[in-house]
Amino acid sequence: xxxxKKAVGIGYRQARYQEPLLFEMEASAKGxxxxxxxxxxxxxxxxxxxxxxxxxxxNEVDVIRHYTRLAEMNYGVDNGIxxxxxxxxxxxxxxxxxxxxxxxxxxxxxxxxxxxxxxILKCLYELQEALKEVSGMAGVSLQPMAxxxxxxxxxxxxEAYHRARNNRERDEILVPDTAHGTNPAxxxxxxxxxxxxxxxxxxxxxxxxxxxxxxxxxxxxLTNPNTLGIFEKDICEVAKIVHxxxxxxxxxxxxxxxxxxxxxxxxxGFDVLHFNLHKTFATPHGGGGPGSGPIGVREDLVPFLxxxxxxxxxxxxxxxxxxxxxxxKVSGHFGNIGVCIKAWAYVKLLGGKGLRDVGEMSVLNSNYxxxxxxxxxxxxxxxxxxxxxxxxxxxPTCEGIKxxxxxxxxxxxxxxxxxxxxxLIVEEAMMFEPTETEPKKELDRVVExxxxxxxxxxxxxxxxxxxxxxxxxxxxxxxxxPILSYKGLKAHK
Ligand SMILES: *Cc1c(COP(=O)(O)O)cnc(C)c1O
Numbered sequence: 001x002x003x004x005k006k007a008v009g010i011g012y013r014q015a016r017y018q019e020p021l022l023f024e025m026e027a028s029a030k031g032x033x034x035x036x037x038x039x040x041x042x043x044x045x046x047x048x049x050x051x052x053x054x055x056x057x058x059n060e061v062d063v064i065r066h067y068t069r070l071a072e073m074n075y076g077v078d079n080g081i082x083x084x085x086x087x088x089x090x091x092x093x094x095x096x097x098x099x100x101x102x103x104x105x106x107x108x109x110x111x112x113x114x115x116x117x118x119x120i121l122k123c124l125y126e127l128q129e130a131l132k133e134v135s136g137m138a139g140v141s142l143q144p145m146a147x148x149x150x151x152x153x154x155x156x157x158x159e160a161y162h163r164a165r166n167n168r169e170r171d172e173i174l175v176p177d178t179a180h181g182t183n184p185a186x187x188x189x190x191x192x193x194x195x196x197x198x199x200x201x202x203x204x205x206x207x208x209x210x211x212x213x214x215x216x217x218x219x220x221x222l223t224n225p226n227t228l229g230i231f232e233k234d235i236c237e238v239a240k241i242v243h244x245x246x247x248x249x250x251x252x253x254x255x256x257x258x259x260x261x262x263x264x265x266x267x268x269g270f271d272v273l274h275f276n277l278h279k280t281f282a283t284p285h286g287g288g289g290p291g292s293g294p295i296g297v298r299e300d301l302v303p304f305l306x307x308x309x310x311x312x313x314x315x316x317x318x319x320x321x322x323x324x325x326x327x328x329k330v331s332g333h334f335g336n337i338g339v340c341i342k343a344w345a346y347v348k349l350l351g352g353k354g355l356r357d358v359g360e361m362s363v364l365n366s367n368y369x370x371x372x373x374x375x376x377x378x379x380x381x382x383x384x385x386x387x388x389x390x391x392x393x394x395x396p397t398c399e400g401i402k403x404x405x406x407x408x409x410x411x412x413x414x415x416x417x418x419x420x421x422x423x424l425i426v427e428e429a430m431m432f433e434p435t436e437t438e439p440k441k442e443l444d445r446v447v448e449x450x451x452x453x454x455x456x457x458x459x460x461x462x463x464x465x466x467x468x469x470x471x472x473x474x475x476x477x478x479x480x481x482p483i484l485s486y487k488g489l490k491a492h493k
Pocket of ligand 1 (some may be wrong): 086087146147149183223227230252254255291
């Protein structure tokens with residue numbers, strides 16, 4: 001067997017099936033007929049009533065096998081490494097799912113009396129406390145539903161803070177050029193002007209920052225380690241420059257995985273942050289499930305938090321709406337509670353020592369892979385990385401090959417590609433985040449695939465992928481003119 005075939009596995013399995021749509025399948029037996037409609041036909045206005053229903057009629061075994069085959073074509077963290085930089089696609093311990101699915105959590109109602117849901121309120125309270133502890137913040141609200149939503153909420157807090165001090169001149173948010181796209185988007189959604197701060201050797205350029213701050217500065221949004229995987233060495237100085245100018249400093253907590261248990265944003269001088277529970281605290285996300293983006297704030301910003309937060313008095317837990325300057329509610333009910341419970345279970349499972357191991361192992365795994373690859377691919381900026389690292393496909397050995405080609409070719413090796421073309425400041429960027437949950441042999445598998453691709457015949461790489469059911473898609477057309485329904489597909493054919 002060639003190296004490629006040995007490594008493939010998943011890719012070849014995908015190729016095995018020519019799976020039709022349910023609509024295109026021929027029934028091996030008649031399915032169950034839909035019974036006559038018990039509703040009086042004239043209840044539905046004539047113009048809205050369907051005259052025929054064009055549904056495929058299949059029996060159970062056909063349907064089950066169809067979906068099982070589709071599931072086998074899928075790739076996720078339960079199949080293998082998923083090294084998408086910035087996304088923290090770590091393996092999620094199944095016990096957290098089991099806990100969140102327990103009837104005491106899953107089958108209660110948001111409008112139940114507080115005395116009947118003391119258990120879950122206690123868990124949420126404990127999660128708030130744990131998040132305060134790992135971030136060095138004074139207060140936490142679990143309301144926001146995702147990282148970007150947390151950013152939006154955090155910027156609302158910053159805006160309310162300046163407004164409460166009658167400081168309406170401050171209408172600028174500073175964002176470094178390494179930032180995730182959601183940072184400028186969130187600031188703009190709140191109504192701020194976004195000012196980009198350039199980097200110098202992979203970190204915030206202090207001189208550029210000093211030149212940009214002033215009476216118009218409401219705050220700075222920063223990720224640390226940043227999206228290059230580099231720890232901002234001047235972080236305390238950065239916070240001081242912004243504070244001295246009267247602004248607040250916002251921590252994008254998406255990269256908390258790298259520093260958890262080791263250092264704390266609160267101690268670095270940050271005033272507001274969000275957590276991506278679905279990244280750092282293990283929850284299947286993206287196509288695998290929803291997220292949660294709680295925010296934390298320093299002491300004097302606690303009265304601005306969205307409500308409710310969970311508080312306790314004499315051993316009784318309650319939903320606390322009584323915050324003096326609250327920005328109000330930012331989600332229905334109390335946030336994505338299922339995700340919060342998974343995060344709570346994860347914290348209980350690992351404990352303080354285990355959470356520190358997460359930080360250390362994620363950094364070790366990333367540097368291990370980086371060291372094996374940096375001699376072959378472009379590797380910009382300083383050497384040491386935290387939990388992720390960025391290579392460039394623009395390098396002497398990759399002449400004529402783009403990051404996209406390498407990503408597609410990795411599919412033939414049964415490896416999920418890294419994030420590509422982000423961060424924007426690295427040409428032909430390939431951003432790897434192995435996470436702490438990958439065993440060494442899985443890291444080696446990715447490294448071997450990458451090194452093999454670097455030596456391959458260029459045409460093979462340029463025309464990849466060769467082994468998957470759907471090979472190259474027209475990405476521009478897919479974005480501009482997506483075919484999202486069976487009807488659309490039929491019309492297109
Ligand atoms: C993932 C991510 C976000 C956004 O978080 P979501 O939960 O996807 O909304 C923001 N910043 C960085 C650096 C991220 O990696």
